[in-house]
Amino acid sequence: MVFSYFLMAAAYYGSSYGTRGIFSYFDWTWILILAGLALSLLASAFMKSAVARYSNVTAASGLTGKDTACIILRAANVRDVGIGSVQGKLTDHYDPSSKTVGLAEESYGRTSLAAVGIAAHECGHAIQDAESYTPLKVRSAIVPAVNIGSQLSWPIFIVGLIFSFRPLLTAGIILYSLAVLFQLVTLPVEINASSRGLKMLRSTGILRNEEISGARKVLTAAAMTYVAALASSALQLIRMLILAGGNRRD
Numbered sequence: 326m327v328f329s330y331f332l333m334a335a336a337y338y339g340s341s342y343g344t345r346g347i348f349s350y351f352d353w354t355w356i357l358i359l360a361g362l363a364l365s366l367l368a369s370a371f372m373k374s375a376v377a378r379y380s381n382v383t384a385a386s387g388l389t390g391k392d393t394a395c396i397i398l399r400a401a402n403v404r405d406v407g408i409g410s411v412q413g414k415l416t417d418h419y420d421p422s423s424k425t426v427g428l429a430e431e432s433y434g435r436t437s438l439a440a441v442g443i444a445a446h447e448c449g450h451a452i453q454d455a456e457s458y459t460p461l462k463v464r465s466a467i468v469p470a471v472n473i474g475s476q477l478s479w480p481i482f483i484v485g486l487i488f489s490f491r492p493l494l495t496a497g498i499i500l501y502s503l504a505v506l507f508q509l510v511t512l513p514v515e516i517n518a519s520s521r522g523l524k525m526l527r528s529t530g531i532l533r534n535e536e537i538s539g540a541r542k543v544l545t546a547a548a549m550t551y552v553a554a555l556a557s558s559a560l561q562l563i564r565m566l567i568l569a570g571g572n573r574r575d
């Protein structure tokens with residue numbers, strides 16, 4: 326990803342090099358990309374440290390992530406969702422197409438507050454799916470457009486910059502906006518899944534009141550990574566708008 330930015334920047338600078346002094350090529354808008362990158366790294370480090378911390382705190386119930394998922398899905402009357410273990414770290418997810426809660430080995434068989442909290446969050450997604458929660462449906466519906474948009478937006482935009490061709494710049498920006506929209510819709514989906522999960526942990530008695538706050542801290546830290554992803558793609562979009570604006574004045 327970063328490499329492709331460099332290629333595009335090289336193409337952009339290369340196209341105008343020689344017509345102006347070298348000092349006018351300092352593109353301050355890179356600061357926006359670096360800020361987004363810093364935010365993402367910070368959020369990811371914050372999440373990893375919260376997970377590490379609460380992976381060492383055992384739930385008094387002695388229930389594993391898998392047990393947690395079984396109890397929550399049963400309590401929520403969600404009968405058609407399977408629970409499986411997946412390889413890798415922090416690979417926990419809910420797959421609506423196969424109707425499976427996939428828990429990383431760390432969450433599946435462990436009895437920590439982190440494992441239980443993460444399992445509850447993924448069950449939150451399964452419950453959203455069962456209830457046809459609107460933001461989840463919107464997110465699934467725009468995925469194909471987002472995939473195409475995020476692949477084509479920068480190439481189209483860069484060609485637009487090189488030839489100062491406004492329709493291509495606009496097309497690139499619109500396509501990139503889809504990716505930002507996706508991050509925006511992801512936010513309520515994730516926050517809602519956590520709040521559903523925490524509610525179930527409380528109502529089923531899987532965690533004690535004083536344990537809930539540990540699980541909440543893990544899930545809040547995870548939500549921050551989605552906030553950071555939204556912020557960095559919004560910064561990228563702002564950068565495109567600035568570059569397009571500067572290009573027009575030329």
Ligand SMILES: [Zn+2]
Nearest residue numbers: 446450515518
């Ligand atoms: Zn989630």
